[in-house]
Amino acid sequence: MDACEAVEKELQRVISKFNGVHENAKRMLGDVAKNFDDFKSSIAEVPAEEKLTTEQINILRETLTKTKEKLQRLTTDHRDLHGAVSKIGKTIERNFVSDFSTITRNDVLVEEQNIQLLNKVIAQHLQRNNLDDVAATLINESKLPAEEIVSDPFSNLHRIWEAIYRGDLTEALEWASEHSAKLEARNSSLEFKLHRIAFLQKLDAENGGGSPIEAIAYARKHFSKFVDKFEKEIQLLMGTLMYIPVGLENSPYRGLCGPNLMVEAADTFLKDACSILGITKDSPLTVVTNTGCTALPALLNLKQVMLSRQVLGMWNGRDELPIEIDLDSEHRYHSIFACPILRQQSTEENPPMKLVCGHVISRDALDKLCSGPTLKCPYCPVDQSPNDAKLIYF
Known part of the structure; x- marks a missing residue:
């Protein structure tokens, strides 16, 4: 992102300079054209058989001199503009690395x-x-x-998600009804949001609605199960019935019009559906690509430091990263335990161990703290046997 911003900043600078040169050229060429028009007007009054006067010759020379100066200035501005344009290429080369061979593993794509x-x-x-x-x-x-x-079940969810955006709730309502128990266990508001939109659609005269009788019948059929959780929202929906003749867009309930409710329902559907079906909202390829874009700049900077200090041999194993990459919480899928004693992250060979007193340390720390058959907890004065420590799985 920083690289893109740097290139965009340089590009904006060039565009600004180009606009300045363009405006300056228009003004200068306009001045040159005006000078020649004035000169033509002055000599048009002289009969064809007479020679130009000394004053007219001086005006011509002055016009030619000014024209030459302005063209030279335009040439200089144009040359400077070429230099600014070439800087964009250098900025791209400086901020975007095309050779990733030093931090990639091409050998993994050798196997079929x-x-x-x-x-x-x-x-x-x-x-x-x-x-x-x-x-x-x-x-x-x-x-x-x-x-x-x-x-992939996500393709079906994506189709329903797009349908909600278009205002077609048929499949979404069927899906919500089928998974009603699971949605209720998650304390989800999806079902109510879908039925709320369906109720408002029956009041929309422009789209074939506008029938209060149908809207009331729909509310009696579907809103009863939501009264405990959404009583105030249902009261607001009932208030819309009074404004059917003038239209909701001309009423105090105009906030219920527009696409906002559909966007909210569509996003809620995608989030809850993915959670219930145990799938991720983003495809694995998208996650890997975004994570790689976050990690690459840090790895490239590290490689440059290692090159400058001539310590390339320190990074031989590529199965693990040499530094910690700070990803946002959305891209963290595994629990991480760091031993409070050795300040090391746990691994399969050095897993976390729960002591009898409840404190957790790494196995390496447990081995180092053992003094014979007993172990004293480093956080509380409880003496215990190291054999009583239990392996913890996160």
Whole structure:
């Protein structure tokens, strides 16, 4: 992001300079044209057989001199503009690295199995984004086994999500009714939001609604189960019935008009549906790409430091990162335990251990604190046997 901002800043500077040169050129050329027009007017009064007067010759020389000076200034401005444009290329080269060979592992794509796995992830990403025809072409050309491509339930959710945006609630209401118990267990407001939109649609005369009788019947049928949680919201909806003749957009309830409620319901549907079905909102390819974009600048800076200090041999193993990459909470999928004694992150070889007193330390710390058959907790004075410590799984 910083690289894009740096390039954009340089680009804006060039655009500003270009506009300045353009306006200056228009003004100068206008002045030159006016000078020649004035000179033509002055000599038009002289008969054809007479020679130019000394004053007219001086005016011509002055006009030519000013024209030459203005053209030279325009040439200089144009040359400076070329220099500013060339700086954009240098800024791009400085901020965007094209060679990632020092921090990548190209050998992983040598094996056919890994290539097929990559094609599979791309195909699933395409299916998630309703690009089934492109995904089918990729599957066919890469010769992926059809049985390995499992239909991603997200594609169905994405279709329903788009339908909610368009105001079509049929499939969304069916899905919510089918998963009503799970939604209620999650304390979700999805069902009510969908029925609220359906109720308002029956009051929308422009889209075939405007019938208070149908709206009241719909409310009696579907709102009774939501009275305890959404009593005030239902009261507001009932108040809209009085303004059907003038239209909700001309009433105190105009906030219920427009696409805001549909956007809110669509986002709630996608979040709750993904949670219930145990799938991620973003495709794995999107997550990996975004995470890589976050990690690459830090890794490239580290590589430059290592090059300058000639310590490249320190980064031999590429199965783990040499530094910690700070990702946002949305991209954290695993619990992390850091030993409070050794200040080290736990691993499979050095897992967290729960002591009898309830405090948790790493196995390496447990081994170092042992003094014979007993162990004294470093946080409380409880003596205990190290054999009583239990392995913890997060």
